[in-house]
Amino acid sequence: MRPDTFKTLLEMIGPHIEKRTTNFRKPLPATERLVITLRYLASEDTHQFQSFHFRPGLSTVKSITAETCTVIWKILQPQVMPKPDEEHWLKIASEFFTRFQFLLCLGAIDGKHIRIKKPNKSGSKYYNYKHFFSIILLAVTDASGKFVVVDVGSCGSNSDGGVFSRSSLGKKLMSDKLSIPQRDYMPGTDIELPYMFVADEAFSLRESIMKPFPHRQLATEKEIFNYRLSRARNSVECSFGRLAQLWRILFRQIDEQPMAATNIVKAITVLHNFVLVNEPHRLIVPCTQ
Structure with missing residues (x-):
């Protein structure tokens, strides 16, 4: 900084x-x-x-x-992570098409396990598949790597997809309360498609969430689709990487109970956006495959 x-x-x-x-x-x-x-x-x-x-x-x-x-x-x-309105979503979609040639994308979704000390009287509630205690940071990022929406504090034993379905973001998405733009036409065609988020295999496939085809003897068209989707989704992976590089507390266990650790992680996410806004040279195009 x-x-x-x-x-x-x-x-x-x-x-x-x-x-x-x-x-x-x-x-x-x-x-x-x-x-x-x-x-x-x-x-x-x-x-x-x-x-x-x-x-x-x-x-x-x-x-x-x-x-x-x-x-x-x-x-x-x-100021740096306001609730998105329709105009904001359209701007994000335009940036994803410009950078990654992926149409109608409103953001990349993924989750990150944040290591914490074993919470008092929690049993295995916070124990994850990686064999440590954690809370989950679920995030949506734009094409430049800024966080658009975050949900922090779910138990580490939950999957990314499970956390999403129970999060405020997931519930609002399912009830159509996110001010998401209406369906739009593919360029040069009369094919109308919905706006969507991109995610990995851990998330359930829905009209508003697109994930890659299973990697089993794919036709060329599906391989190209997976490649394009992977490039777009990689923005959230790079955001998590840059977040940890700048806020190195994420490289170790946070010796706090879940509520205090949640407040720390929430602060880090808005500081991440604040630094990117005030230091534009950090707005590097996310790593691509």
């Missing part, structure tokens, strides 16, 4: 995390509170290391991080 990006973020977040000086204490300034939080999110340092480095007590560091992450989501989400 560049210094000018940090300054812009501080101007937005600072007034909401600044504490009043009293006769009994002199609180840490907003600048240091934000630095502590960003250092925690952008490194593999633990709260214990942060406490040793910045000198406040361990409980203070934990409290600062939790509060600041909550504020980051509250302030940034309406």
Whole structure:
């Protein structure tokens, strides 16, 4: 994050995390509170290391991080991850066609397991098929890699498709409450098709969700379709990769209970978008196959 990006973020977040000086204490300034939080999110340092480095007590560091992450989501989400309207969806579809030559695509959907410590009295509820405890980040990204919609906090034992069907995004999609554009014509034809999201084999095939053909003796046309769909869907994979590279807390276990870990991940997703908006050079065309 560049210094000018940090300054812009501080101007937005600072007034909401600044504490009043009293006769009994002199609180840490907003600048240091934000630095502590960003250092925690952008490194593999633990709260214990942060406490040793910045000198406040361990409980203070934990409290600062939790509060600041909550504020980051509250302030940034309406600005860098607003609820999409029909015009926004059409813009996303245009970008997917320009970059990946995939028509009527509203976004790429996928899930990512976020490693957490074993929650209290949870049994195997959060234990996933990769053999660690996790919560799931379900995300829709646009063609440039920004997050459009996220759903965070589902138990790691669930599949991506199962999480999607129970998420607010999935429920709104099924009940037609996402302001999605109506069906449109294929260029140069009278064939009318619906707008759709692209996903992998873990998701159920629906009119609004397109996934690849099974890889069994495919005809050439189906192989080409799979290739095009894979290129479009790869944008969400690259977003997850860039998210972890920038916010390296994702490379280790988050030593928090599910609710606190959920707030951390939500903050990271809007920070990801915030950095891409303020540092356009990071808006690299996602890796393609």
